[in-house]
Amino acid sequence: MEKLNNPKIENIEGLKKHKVLKVSEMALSLDGEYLGEIGNPSYREKSDMFEYDSDIGLLIKGTKNEAFVDKNDLVKVPHDLGQVTVDRLLSGKDGIYSGIEFHSKIGEIYRNIKDKIDKISFLAEIMDIEFDQYDVDFAIKKVAKENNEFTPEDLIEKVVEVLKEKSNNSEKVSEALDKLKNSGVLDSELAKNRDGIINYFYLYLNIKGIDASNSEEILKNGFEKFRFLDQLISEYKSRPDGRFGDALLVACSEQEKEWKKIS
Incomplete structure (x- = not known):
């Protein structure tokens, strides 16, 4: 060219x-x-x-x-x-x-950012905090007031901040949000983001009090209400390695077999 x-x-x-x-x-x-x-x-x-x-x-x-x-x-x-x-x-x-x-x-950029916001909202849901589109809109207004050329990363940071404020800066919620940010699931770097879905699932198990070392427990109680199970299984199918842990590898394998039966 x-x-x-x-x-x-x-x-x-x-x-x-x-x-x-x-x-x-x-x-x-x-x-x-x-x-x-x-x-x-x-x-x-x-x-x-x-x-x-x-x-x-x-x-x-x-x-x-x-x-x-x-x-x-x-x-x-x-x-x-x-x-x-x-x-x-x-x-x-x-x-x-x-x-x-x-x-x-x-559209790809939009879906990527929307997915990250959905993961923050889901975390709020399992911690019994009311957090909906109104709160996301509030975060958008806040970040735009600070910088009208804000990036998606600026917005994600503000959404996390608004959630923390809604919890009255609860120590439990703050700790969970710190783990969320460290998980990589909110990262724009592809490699970290791919690993992030695994770390995010383990965070979910921890918050729900589900035994991460028991594959049957993961299958029965972990997968049932995990909103991003398709992403987790997709990553498992792509790279079924030690990042998952023994119990999660077994659970993912069993879940994949179940999906094949009904497909």
Whole structure:
């Protein structure tokens, strides 16, 4: 791919605020200016709507308008779950992307962050703390007030903070949340995040008072109400190693057999 050359970005570092790309109802806009529709399979779009050069930035060839943004400019995650840089969204990889491909990458970021928030909410649930979408919205408002260019990681930190406050800074809850943060399940680094689901499950067992050394107990009482069992079994199928512990390995094996029977 030829290196992009656009003089519009020469003094981008001197700007006080980053430009923000936003997708709303499949309409792409840059700081409120409509560029075109993306992500709609029935919409006839350009296969090369986005051209990314990691040394410079992103050229957008929209059906309505064209634009150029710096690699450090921002893409808004749906439902106000933060902003990520263009470079982060595209994993720093040069390339040409269709609107659907670009939209898919935004969706992947959204689902990843939503999953992390769901794991925090589930932890609150098993500790008998009322924590719902209202509390998440409250966390969004708080973090946005502090920094209107907040990242998903900033939001996750604020959601944890709000949960801790709702528990009146209970020592038990604070300890559980510290273990949650150390588990890796909230980490954006893939390797730590994959290990995290195992650590998260052990944290769940600990909070519920379930014997982690008893495979039958795990099968009977551990798996039944664990909301992210599919993720745990998926990781087991991918790498059934010592990270799981003997009892959990046996339980995962038995659970997989049960699923195969009914599939």
